[in-house]
Amino acid sequence: MITVENVSKSFPTNSSTGAPVVALRDVSLAVEAGSLYGVVGPAGAGKSTLARCVALQERPDRGVVRFDGLNTSTLDGRKLRDARRQLGVVDTRLQSERTVAGNVAAPLERLGVDGPQRRGRVGTLLDLIGLTRRASQLPADLTEGQRRRVAVARALAAGPSVLLADDPTGGIDADDAGAVLATLDRARAELGATVLLTTPDAGVARRVCDDVALLDRGAVVESGNVLGLLGKHGSKLANELLPSIETPRAQMTQYDLAVDVVLVGFAAVGALLPEAAGRFDVELATIGGGLTRFGDTPVARFRLGVRGQRADAALAWIAERGAHVTHTLYGLRNVAA
Structure with missing residues (x-):
């Protein structure tokens, strides 16, 4: 379970006023283990900053991110590295000189996983994302949506318990977006991963998410179970969905x-x-x-x-x-x- 407790984060600014840019304001979320949780909001709402804080790539100014009760703000050195290994972050920047299979295998190579075990894991993940027949192709031979599915497989290679996807369908067509979302849903259903995704598109949350939070100007405006929100009078999320x-x-x-x-x-x-x-x-x-x-x-x-x-x-x-x-x-x- 991921628990975000009163997390705030600011960044310096280059403006003449010198006032910091506030990205997150006392954000609290509870993401159940094995769920697919969506954070929805407009550009500049703080979604990517929240994703980086959960991924332990940014430290909050205030507040705590916990994994199964573990306070990650107290971690450093080896303990921080061990915690990060439980997190798979979808990075769409693939290695252009490596094949699809080679990109998925890269994290396993860094961990020293032997050849037969590595090939078996890669095969399982290529089947999960529906690109087994593309294993020997280069990223340049794929559509953008296919490349993103490869990025999801690579993030899952080391068997993380949590998968983070920041705007995984942004800028791609509807068919490719649907395939990416199906891949995330399969990661949750078949591998047991807890999936946290961010998106400006409420339709994404409608299609695959169990729970959702609306983030605006760095603050959580509303959150809850997707179907449960539908009968809530005055719900902004329901109106969007x-x-x-x-x-x-x-x-x-x-x-x-x-x-x-x-x-x-x-x-x-x-x-x-x-x-x-x-x-x-x-x-x-x-x-x-x-x-x-x-x-x-x-x-x-x-x-x-x-x-x-x-x-x-x-x-x-x-x-x-x-x-x-x-x-x-x-x-x-x-x-x-």
Whole structure:
């Protein structure tokens, strides 16, 4: 388990004021062992600084990073090197003169792992990232997304318990990004690694993360389980993760009322609304929103136009069965378009 406790970090500045640049402000996170944790935030939020602090590449000015309770701020020399061996950091700078297999093998060579054992480990990792047939090729022969998958395999070579990936999908196309994320997910599922990734793209967290934190201006604005946040009123993360809703007011005024509803899971998305409409003899028309997936779980955020005398009862019944009615607009017939 990784625990970040009230970590703050500043850097000197070259400006005339001389005031330091504050990168992190009392950041606290708890990353469960074996989870895939995402830190989301805009450029300049402090994501990369946080990743370097967790990777023991930067020392916080204040606060503590712990691994399974071990206070890493007290480590130096050999103990610090031993702790760093438990961390795999995805570095996308591959050695251009070495093959794909050679790049993955490099950390094992430095550790003195013998040839047969080294080749076996490399083979396992190339299978994990789906590039076995590319083993003898050079990085220049690969797409950028494939090179990043090789970088993930190299970071996993020595068998770290924690894998750190700073913006692993930045600047690559959707197909390559999906393959990189699948590789990180397999590292967690098949190798048991705890994965911490940072990204400016909330969609990345939606696709693979168990838990997520929103970082802005160096501070944690919100954090929690990805699916658990969906029903949290006013959640900024949920708003980023869910499909957007845009509905002309003129369209909403055609109904008795309009509600925004979040549905989670196959049964809720597929059957809950039609069953409620039939049971309570009301019309539930989808007038905005859409479907997405959180990992393997389908999730919908719809704006519903509702007509019928038992509309409130229908919505209450839906909520009792796990739907989140996140916003309600009443009296729309009386609102000027």
